Amino acid sequence: MEKKTAAYICSGCGIGDALNIEELVSLTTGDLKVPICRTHANLCSQEGAALIKQDIEKEGANALIIAACSPRVMYDVFNFENCIVDRVNLREQVAWSQPAGDENTQMMAADYLRMSAAKVAAMELPVPYKPEKELSKTILVVGGGLAGMTSAVEASKAGYQVVLVEKEAELGGFQKKVGQIATFPYKGLVDNPLSDLVKEVTSSPKIKVYTGARVEKTAGGPGVFEVSIKQNGTT
Ligand code: SF4
Known part of the structure; x- marks a missing residue:
């Protein structure tokens, strides 16, 4: 699969208060070489999801890094068909559990983004199993x-x-x-x-x-x- 990676960083739920979002964007588009990186104050809103859908349709984005809340929540909102999706948990694992504005907190968020970029680069969409023989219904x-x-x-x-x-x-x-x-x-x-x-x-x-x-x-x-x-x- 030819991938076009896009990253979305949510600043809602206190993430923007705890982290320097601009620094994360420049890391993503710079060192991590992700061609599309957008931020939104409420990525799970209709407007936020529409931003992602627009990139899928118009820019051909198909490998998505969603840096927002835990992957245990908002699963349906960030489930895009035929796209690789990796969720970076900036909310619970960073903003809500580490000191706001601290250098180490910022470094932690940056490391999670680095890990996600590496993961998305290695991930492939699962291929449905096709048996050689016709499936038996007996x-x-x-x-x-x-x-x-x-x-x-x-x-x-x-x-x-x-x-x-x-x-x-x-x-x-x-x-x-x-x-x-x-x-x-x-x-x-x-x-x-x-x-x-x-x-x-x-x-x-x-x-x-x-x-x-x-x-x-x-x-x-x-x-x-x-x-x-x-x-x-x-x-
Ligand atoms: S619930 Fe998740 S996506 Fe929605 S504003 Fe909070 S962190 Fe962002």
């Missing part, structure tokens, strides 16, 4: 007890193909031992509806059931897993 459910069968049914209702693997010869798990279950709010008992759930699973065209089977091997990664299932001695 869901593997291991275990055909109440939880596994419920997961399989819900995933199939959401439109996914499901492979359900159960090590025992029959579906049901521990729930097969339960004759009756309590109804909410626990006033009565009804027959365990497990057999209905088993029917729903086994009759669904979207769920392929392997009983008496185990997952022998998994390989690949998210979306491109390959799974070997062993059933009756055959893989």
Whole structure:
């Protein structure tokens, strides 16, 4: 990515009272060789954000140093699409925590700007992961007890193909031992509806059931897993 760096220094929230902003601008445009450097008394305002947007659109700025408050706040205001953004925390880490007007405070702010310029020079926009194979939308459910069968049914209702693997010869798990279950709010008992759930699973065209089977091997990664299932001695 060909970068055009721009720096924005906010003087609001006491930053301008604690620091010599002009010195920071001359450091940024001088030693740090950042071609665009602007200051604003309220960078998070509509007007401040518009200043940055204008540079993105008209000047082609795409690597932005925002020297203002903590990156934990104003995230949405300073989130610009397709731009590298580095936030320099001049407010909490410098102006609010160091003596105002002190030489060391000024040096600290200057060092944070230097670090940001170096960081932005080395940063690249993240590239979305593109798998070599098409992503699989089949869901593997291991275990055909109440939880596994419920997961399989819900995933199939959401439109996914499901492979359900159960090590025992029959579906049901521990729930097969339960004759009756309590109804909410626990006033009565009804027959365990497990057999209905088993029917729903086994009759669904979207769920392929392997009983008496185990997952022998998994390989690949998210979306491109390959799974070997062993059933009756055959893989
Ligand atoms: S909240 Fe941040 S961007 Fe807004 S005025 Fe204060 S330091 Fe500047």
